[in-house]
Amino acid sequence: xxxxxxxxxxxxxxxxxxxxxxxxxxxxxxxxxxxxxxxxxxxxxxxxxxxxxxxxxxxxxxxxxxxxxxxxxxxxxxxxxxxxxxxxxxxxxxxxxxxxxxxxxxxxxxxxxxxxxxxxxxxxxxxxxxxxxxxxxxxxxxxxxxxxxxxxxxxxxxxxxxxxxxxxxxxxxxxxxxxxxxxxxxxxxxxxxxxxxxxxxxxxxxxxxxxxxxxxxxxxxxxxxxxxxxxxxxxxxxxxxxxxxxxxxxxxxxxxxxxxxxxxxxxxxxxxxxxxxxxxxxxxxxxxxxxxxxxxxxxxxxxxxxxxxxxxxxxxxxxxxxxxxxxxxxxxxxxxxxxxxxxxxxxxxxxxxxxxxxxxxxxxxxxxxxxxxxxxxxxxxxxxxxxx
Amino acid sequence: xxxxxxxxxxxxxxxxxxxxxxxxxxxxxxxxxxxxxxxxxxxxxxxxxxxxxxxxxxxxxxxxxxxxxxxxxxxxxxxxxxxxxxxxxxxxxxxxxxxxxxxxxxxxxxxxxxxxxxxxxxxxxxxxxxxxxxxxxxxxxxxxx
Numbered sequence: 212x213x214x215x216x217x218x219x220x221x222x223x224x225x226x227x228x229x230x231x232x233x234x235x236x237x238x239x240x241x242x243x244x245x246x247x248x249x250x251x252x253x254x255x256x257x258x259x260x261x262x263x264x265x266x267x268x269x270x271x272x273x274x275x276x277x278x279x280x281x282x283x284x285x286x287x288x289x290x291x292x293x294x295x296x297x298x299x300x301x302x303x304x305x306x307x308x309x310x311x312x313x314x315x316x317x318x319x320x321x322x323x324x325x326x327x328x329x330x331x332x333x334x335x336x337x338x339x340x341x342x343x344x345x346x347x348x349x350x351x352x353x354x355x356x357x358x359x360x361x362x363x364x365x366x367x368x369x370x371x372x373x374x375x376x377x378x379x380x381x382x383x384x385x386x387x388x389x390x391x392x393x394x395x396x397x398x399x400x401x402x403x404x405x406x407x408x409x410x411x412x413x414x415x416x417x418x419x420x421x422x423x424x425x426x427x428x429x430x431x432x433x434x435x436x437x438x439x440x441x442x443x444x445x446x447x448x449x450x451x452x453x454x455x456x457x458x459x460x461x462x463x464x465x466x467x468x469x470x471x472x473x474x475x476x477x478x479x480x481x482x483x484x485x486x487x488x489x490x491x492x493x494x495x496x497x498x499x500x501x502x503x504x505x506x507x508x509x510x511x512x513x514x515x516x517x518x519x520x521x522x523x524x525x526x527x528x529x530x531x532x533x534x535x536x537x538x539x540x541x542x543x544x545x546x547x548x549x550x551x552x553x554x555x556x557x558x559x560x561x562x563x564x565x566x567x568x569x570x571x572x573x574x575x576x577x578x579x580x581x582x583x584x585x586x587x588x589x590x591x592x593x594x595x596x597x598x599x
Numbered sequence: 600x601x602x603x604x605x606x607x608x609x610x611x612x613x614x615x616x617x618x619x620x621x622x623x624x625x626x627x628x629x630x631x632x633x634x635x636x637x638x639x640x641x642x643x644x645x646x647x648x649x650x651x652x653x654x655x656x657x658x659x660x661x662x663x664x665x666x667x668x669x670x671x672x673x674x675x676x677x678x679x680x681x682x683x684x685x686x687x688x689x690x691x692x693x694x695x696x697x698x699x700x701x702x703x704x705x706x707x708x709x710x711x712x713x714x715x716x717x718x719x720x721x722x723x724x725x726x727x728x729x730x731x732x733x734x735x736x737x738x739x740x741x742x743x744x
Binding site: 358413 | 611614615616617618619620623650651676677678679680681682683684685686687688689691694695696697698704705706707708709721722738
């Protein structure tokens with residue numbers, strides 16, 4: 212198989228409520244990525260459109276977006292794996308380019324979550340779990356991740372304060388990321404009591420500050436073969452490894468609750484394909500939809516041994532200056548989590564880091580970066596390793 | 600000429616505070632639940648055990664399954680108390696969802712409302728019992744073993 216590169220990345224600013232349509236939202240991420248790639252829309256061979264469809268009135272958004280972005284008559288495909296949709300889109304783009312079917316593919320992720328209320332959103336996201344056997348008990352995403360948090364705490368002695376430290380780190384970088392939805396600082400004091408701004412109970416042991424905010428946003432990643440990469444880009448970023456996995460939608464079908472098996476499985480595949488190990492990763496983006504999710508990611512990716520993730524955050528090792536910087540763009544917690552756009556935004560962050568173009572968030576001279584993107588409550592996982 | 604209306608077996612719409620499913624081949628689960636039994640399925644061809652119950656065995660591709668009762672004690676794997684609920688579940692707040700390990704299978708459900716919060720510990724033994732909800736719907740809950 213030929214080499215596959217990323218030569219353009221873009222995203223909209225993530226906002227609480229986008230004052231426009233989904234095609235206008237998608238245009239923002241696409242325009243930035245296309246300009247970044249120096250290509251024209253007519254140079255793009257195909258598009259892959261990624262979102263979780265239940266938020267929009269529009270059926271089959273791929274065709275609508277392709278037309279609006281000037282990507283006719285090229286083929287367009289729609290993919291969905293809940294919150295990991297656009298990293299799944301990246302894998303599809305990789306396959307289309309590596310196989311020689313297309314020389315270039317635009318991966319377009321978007322989500323406009325604000326058209327429905329937060330409670331409706333919880334109900335719909337909860338239906339990303341098992342609607343026959345679990346949803347009738349009144350499930351929602353924070354409650355499922357809370358069950359993982361409770362199991363992690365019981366097994367390893369992780370504390371609520373350890374989780375709050377992850378939120379504090381996210382806010383440190385959300386403040387300096389112009390694309391982030393949450394730009395304010397967060398301190399441990401803000402978790403002090405149930406009346407504190409971050410301390411309100413949601414689903415024990417998770418509190419308000421442990422949860423990412425819904426957001427509207429779009430992202431775009433331009434994926435090309437080696438020939439196009441050399442023709443259009445001075446700094447192509449290569450896809451070195453790409454791993455994916457799935458598991459039981461039922462919590463009852465899971466062997467381990469203190470971690471996500473899809474993350475471990477995807478990481479093992481990606482490391483093997485790239486020929487690197489966790490020690491070689493210089494900067495990472497992980498799926499911190501909840502603080503516990505980042506803690507479990509440290510352990511699944513091999514940045515820490517199982518149960519020792521807390522030592523990384525207590526020692527500030529995942530800050531920009533630490534031994535393994537993680538989510539130094541604010542992560543889902545502060546940058547925001549517009550479901551279908553999230554994976555592409557994570558890819559964008561790592562591409563900018565590897566090019567040395569991450570501005571105030573720049574980590575010192577990273578050569579290899581990793582993206583961990585999870586769909587549902589560990590139902591789907593994608594781990595992607597990128598290099599210069 | 601009168602045509603007899605075809606009867607629809609939608610027993611499963613009785614399951615949980617809000618049911619999202621009505622048609623399933625595992626509808627006998629509801630009849631068993633009405634009789635106070637929580638049941639899983641076992642493949643009669645290869646012996647695979649399923650909870651939640653399934654009409655089809657993915658291990659040997661058989662649909663020749665039989666019911667068994669979830670009996671005895673399970674160990675609490677994890678739980679969470681919700682203070683915020685999805686649409687349709689607000690009246691139930693607060694409530695706790697939980698996972699019990701029976702060894703060869705696990706059961707996802709709710710902790711009984713009268714189980715004191717300060718007594719709930721991961722690893723404790725609980726049993727699963729049928730439960731009628733205030734709105735007339737059925738589910739099952741975990742109570743002290």
